[in-house]
Amino acid sequence: MNSKQNNSNFLMGMLALAVSFPIIVVCSAWFFPGTELWGHFLENLLPELIVSTFILLLGVGIGVSLLGTVLAYLVVMVEFPGRQWLEWALFLPFAIPAYVLAFVYLGVFDYSGYAQVWLREYTGMPGFDIRAGSWAIILTFVLVFYPYVYMMARASFKRQKIQMIEAGKMLGAKSFYVFWKISVPLARPAIAAGLLVTLMETLADFGVVSLFNYSTFTTAIYSAWGDFRSIEVAAQLASLLVLIAFFLIYFEKKARGKAKYYSSDISHIRPYQATGITGWIVFLFVFGIFMLSFAMPMLQLIIWSFEKYAEEISQEYSNYFSSTGILTVSATILTVTVATVLALPSRRKAESKALQLLIRFSTLGYALPGSVMAVGLLYGVQNISLVSIQLGGSSINHILFGSVALLLFAYISRFMAIAYNSASASSDQIKPVFEQSARLLGSSRMRLIREVYIPMMTPGILAGGLLVAVDIMKELPATYLLRPFGWDTLAIRVFELSSEGLYDRAAIPALIMVFLGAIIMLLFIRLDSERY
Amino acid sequence: MEYKVNKKVSIFSILVISILSTSFSASVMAASDDSLTVYSTRKEHLIKPLFDAFTNKTGIKVKYLTGKGGALIERIKLEGKRTKADLFMTVDAGNLWYAATQNLFQPVNSETIKNNIPNHLRDPANLWTGLSVRARTIIYSTDRVSPDELSTYQDLANQQWKGRLCLRTSKKVYTKSLVSSLIHHDGLEKTTEVVRGWVDNLAATPHAEDVHIMTSILAGQCDVGIVNSYYFGRMQAEEPNVALKLFWANQDSTGTHVNISGAGVTKHSKNPEDAIKLLEFLSSVEAQKIYVGLNKEYPASQKIKADNLIALWGDFNQDKMNLSVAGKNQADSVSLMQREGYK
Structure with missing residues (x-):
C-alpha cells in the first residue's frame, strides 16, 4: 500500500513537472549570459516600468476586490429590485476578451469618442486624453476582471452561516459593521483567490496595455525581444513575472491561513431588505456596472457589426468556428483532467512540501505573456531534439511544430492555474475522515477516487472547466504562434482586423466570441444554481 | 451516477x-x-x-x-x-x-x-x-493648418507645434524605421533633439494605431500627425470629403520616408x-x-x-536611402526614443 501511495505521488510529480515544462525553459534563460541591454533597461526603462506596473496592480487589485466583493454581497445578502437576474448577468463580462473591451472603451470614451464629443458639445467641458495617467486603464481592467472576485466571493457568502449575521444584527451591529467585521473576513480566502487570478492576468496582459500605450513589465519583455532581438533577456525578464506570481501565491496562502470557514449548509434567506428608494439606489448601482461592463460594449459591437456585416462574413467563418470549437473543447477536457489528478486529496501529498511546491509552480504559466510561453515551448522542444540527436536519434521539431498536440499542451500549461484552483478548492473541502475510513474498510485508492473524490469534486471541476473554456476561446498569442495550417480561430480574426485599425470589421468575430462565451457562462450559471 | x-x-x-492522433498524422x-x-x-x-x-x-x-x-x-x-x-x-x-x-x-x-x-x-x-x-508622412487638419506651415519631420519638433502634435507609439515598427532614417541622414545627436522636441509637442499619449491619430486630429485633440499613407487612403475611400490631407515631408531635402x-x-x-x-x-x-x-x-x-485615389495626392520624392539601413539603425533608434521618454 505504501508503495502505491508513493507511486501516486510520483505520478503527480511527473505530471506537474510536465505542465511546468515551458515555465522551466523560460526560467532557464538565466544560464545565458546577460547582455549590455540590461544596463540600458535598468537606466532608462525599468525604474519607470516597475512603478507603473505596481500602480496598475495596486489599482486593479483594490478595484476588483472592492467591486467584486460589494456586488457579491449585495446579490447574496440583500433583496432589491432586479436582484434575481442581475445576480446572473454580472457573470457575463467574463465572456468579453479584455482587449475587445479596451478597444470599445477607447472608441467611446477617448477624446474622439462620442461620449467626449457629446460632453464637449453640451457642457462645453474641455476634452481630455483618457490614456494619460493610469486611472482609465485601471478602470478597464477592473470592469473586465471583477467577475473573478465576484464569482468566488458570491460562492463564499452563500455558504456563510446566516445565524452569525443574525446574531450580529441582534447585538445591534450596523449593517456596514456586519459586512466589514463578519462577512468580509469570512470570505477573505475566496476574495484572495479571485484577486490572485486577476493580478496574474493583469501582469501577463499585452493587448490592453498596448492599446492604452501604458508601459508595464510586458513592455520591457517585448522591447527586449522585438526591438533589441534578444530573446534571452526577454525570457529573463519574463521569469521575473513568474517570481512575482510566486510571491502573490504565497500571500494568498497567508491570507487563506489554516482556517476553513466553510459551512455545508446554504441558506436562501436574505438578511437585508432594500425597499423603496434605497432599493432603487442599489439597483441603479448594480445595473450601472452591468451596463458599463457588458451591455454598452455589446451594443457598440453590434452597431459596428451592422455596418460591415456583408463585407466580413464569408465561408471562412465555418472554419473559424470549428477550429475554435475543437481547440476549446479538447484543451478544456485535457486541462481539467490534469488539474483534477493534481488536486486529488491524499495524505502523502499533504505531507510532502516539495510536491505541493512543484504543483504550485506548475500553475504559474498564467502569469507569463502567452507568446513568451509559446516560444519557450518551441525552444523546449528544440532542446529535446538536440538531446535526441546527441543520443543518435532524430529531431522531433517537425513532428511537433504546428501540431495540434503542441498547442493543446500550451493551453494546459497556460490555464492550469484556473482549473487547478477550482478543483483544489473543492477537494480541500473533502474531510480527511473519508480517506481514513476507506482505508479501514480496505477499499483501494482507485475506488476511493472513483466513488468518493470525483463525485464530490465534480461541481468544482466542471465550474473550473467552463472558466478554462472561456479563457481558451479568448486566447490569442500562443494560438497565433503554434497553430497548424488552417486552424485560425475567432480570436485570431479579431486580432488580425483590429491590429490593422479595422475595428468595425473586427467587431463581428468579437461579437460571435462574446456570444459563445456567454453560452458557456450560462452553462456555468445553470450548474452553479443546481449546486445551491 | x-x-x-x-x-x-x-x-x-x-x-x-482521436484529436491527438489526427493532429500528429x-x-x-x-x-x-x-x-x-x-x-x-x-x-x-x-x-x-x-x-x-x-x-x-x-x-x-x-x-x-x-x-x-x-x-x-x-x-x-x-x-x-x-x-x-x-x-x-x-x-x-x-x-x-x-x-x-x-x-x-x-x-x-x-x-x-x-x-x-x-x-x-x-x-x-x-x-x-x-x-x-507605403509613405510615412505628415497628415494635417485642413481646418486648422495651412500647408505653408509644414515642411519636414524635423520641423514638427519646433515650438510652433507645441500641444498640436499626435504621434504613433515608439513600440510600432513604422516609428522605429522612420527614426532610423533620421539617424541615417542627420546623425544621432540631431535626431535626439528632434525626438525630444516631438515628445514636448505631443497633445496626447502616443497612439497605438495610425487610425486613432487621424480621428484625434478630426476631433480637435491635435492638428498634425505622422501616418502611413494607406490608412489615410482607406479613410478617404469611405469619406471622400474628410477634413484631412497628406503633406509630403522633406521634399526639399531627403525625400519622404517610405517603408x-x-x-x-x-x-x-x-x-x-x-x-x-x-x-x-x-x-x-x-x-x-x-x-x-x-x-x-x-x-x-x-x-x-498608383491607384486613382492615391494618384490624386500627387507625385512626391521618395527617400532613396536603402531600406536595409532602417534595420541596421533600429536598435539605436529604439534606445534613443526610450531615453527621451517617447512611449
Whole structure:
C-alpha cells in the first residue's frame, strides 16, 4: 500500500513537472549570459516600468476586490429590485476578451469618442486624453476582471452561516459593521483567490496595455525581444513575472491561513431588505456596472457589426468556428483532467512540501505573456531534439511544430492555474475522515477516487472547466504562434482586423466570441444554481 | 451516477485521443505535397487574393500561416532544415533586414524582379525584395493648418507645434524605421533633439494605431500627425470629403520616408523554383495592381501607376536611402526614443 501511495505521488510529480515544462525553459534563460541591454533597461526603462506596473496592480487589485466583493454581497445578502437576474448577468463580462473591451472603451470614451464629443458639445467641458495617467486603464481592467472576485466571493457568502449575521444584527451591529467585521473576513480566502487570478492576468496582459500605450513589465519583455532581438533577456525578464506570481501565491496562502470557514449548509434567506428608494439606489448601482461592463460594449459591437456585416462574413467563418470549437473543447477536457489528478486529496501529498511546491509552480504559466510561453515551448522542444540527436536519434521539431498536440499542451500549461484552483478548492473541502475510513474498510485508492473524490469534486471541476473554456476561446498569442495550417480561430480574426485599425470589421468575430462565451457562462450559471 | 461519470470520462478520452492522433498524422502528412507554403506577418485578408490569383495562373497551390514577426522568425529558425516555409513575407524593412541577419533567406537572382522593383527597395544581397510601398508622412487638419506651415519631420519638433502634435507609439515598427532614417541622414545627436522636441509637442499619449491619430486630429485633440499613407487612403475611400490631407515631408531635402512590405525565399525551401515564381509573380504588374487595390498602398513596381485615389495626392520624392539601413539603425533608434521618454 505504501508503495502505491508513493507511486501516486510520483505520478503527480511527473505530471506537474510536465505542465511546468515551458515555465522551466523560460526560467532557464538565466544560464545565458546577460547582455549590455540590461544596463540600458535598468537606466532608462525599468525604474519607470516597475512603478507603473505596481500602480496598475495596486489599482486593479483594490478595484476588483472592492467591486467584486460589494456586488457579491449585495446579490447574496440583500433583496432589491432586479436582484434575481442581475445576480446572473454580472457573470457575463467574463465572456468579453479584455482587449475587445479596451478597444470599445477607447472608441467611446477617448477624446474622439462620442461620449467626449457629446460632453464637449453640451457642457462645453474641455476634452481630455483618457490614456494619460493610469486611472482609465485601471478602470478597464477592473470592469473586465471583477467577475473573478465576484464569482468566488458570491460562492463564499452563500455558504456563510446566516445565524452569525443574525446574531450580529441582534447585538445591534450596523449593517456596514456586519459586512466589514463578519462577512468580509469570512470570505477573505475566496476574495484572495479571485484577486490572485486577476493580478496574474493583469501582469501577463499585452493587448490592453498596448492599446492604452501604458508601459508595464510586458513592455520591457517585448522591447527586449522585438526591438533589441534578444530573446534571452526577454525570457529573463519574463521569469521575473513568474517570481512575482510566486510571491502573490504565497500571500494568498497567508491570507487563506489554516482556517476553513466553510459551512455545508446554504441558506436562501436574505438578511437585508432594500425597499423603496434605497432599493432603487442599489439597483441603479448594480445595473450601472452591468451596463458599463457588458451591455454598452455589446451594443457598440453590434452597431459596428451592422455596418460591415456583408463585407466580413464569408465561408471562412465555418472554419473559424470549428477550429475554435475543437481547440476549446479538447484543451478544456485535457486541462481539467490534469488539474483534477493534481488536486486529488491524499495524505502523502499533504505531507510532502516539495510536491505541493512543484504543483504550485506548475500553475504559474498564467502569469507569463502567452507568446513568451509559446516560444519557450518551441525552444523546449528544440532542446529535446538536440538531446535526441546527441543520443543518435532524430529531431522531433517537425513532428511537433504546428501540431495540434503542441498547442493543446500550451493551453494546459497556460490555464492550469484556473482549473487547478477550482478543483483544489473543492477537494480541500473533502474531510480527511473519508480517506481514513476507506482505508479501514480496505477499499483501494482507485475506488476511493472513483466513488468518493470525483463525485464530490465534480461541481468544482466542471465550474473550473467552463472558466478554462472561456479563457481558451479568448486566447490569442500562443494560438497565433503554434497553430497548424488552417486552424485560425475567432480570436485570431479579431486580432488580425483590429491590429490593422479595422475595428468595425473586427467587431463581428468579437461579437460571435462574446456570444459563445456567454453560452458557456450560462452553462456555468445553470450548474452553479443546481449546486445551491 | 457513478456509471454515468465513468461513461462520460471514457467518451472524453476517446475524443481526446482521436484529436491527438489526427493532429500528429496531419502534421506529418502536410510535409509531403508540392504546394508552396508562405509564413506571413501580413494579415490574411491582404494576402489571400494575391495567392488566389497566383494559383489561378499557375496551378500551384499556396498555403499560408499568418503570425507576429518576432515569433514567426523564431519558428522558422527552430524548424531549421525541416521548415515548411518556402517564402517569408513581412511588413517593414527592419523586419526583413532582421530576418536576413538570422540567415532565413537564400539569395534570389531573378532578372524579372530586378527589372520590376527599383534598387533601394531590395536587399543589396538579393535576400529579400520589397513588394509594396507605403509613405510615412505628415497628415494635417485642413481646418486648422495651412500647408505653408509644414515642411519636414524635423520641423514638427519646433515650438510652433507645441500641444498640436499626435504621434504613433515608439513600440510600432513604422516609428522605429522612420527614426532610423533620421539617424541615417542627420546623425544621432540631431535626431535626439528632434525626438525630444516631438515628445514636448505631443497633445496626447502616443497612439497605438495610425487610425486613432487621424480621428484625434478630426476631433480637435491635435492638428498634425505622422501616418502611413494607406490608412489615410482607406479613410478617404469611405469619406471622400474628410477634413484631412497628406503633406509630403522633406521634399526639399531627403525625400519622404517610405517603408515596404516584402518577402524572401527561405534558405531551406523545399521548392525554391516555385517560390521564386511566386515572388516574381508578386512583383508583376498583375499582382501589383491587386496590392494597390486592396490596401491603398503604392506599387513597388516601377511599371504601373498608383491607384486613382492615391494618384490624386500627387507625385512626391521618395527617400532613396536603402531600406536595409532602417534595420541596421533600429536598435539605436529604439534606445534613443526610450531615453527621451517617447512611449
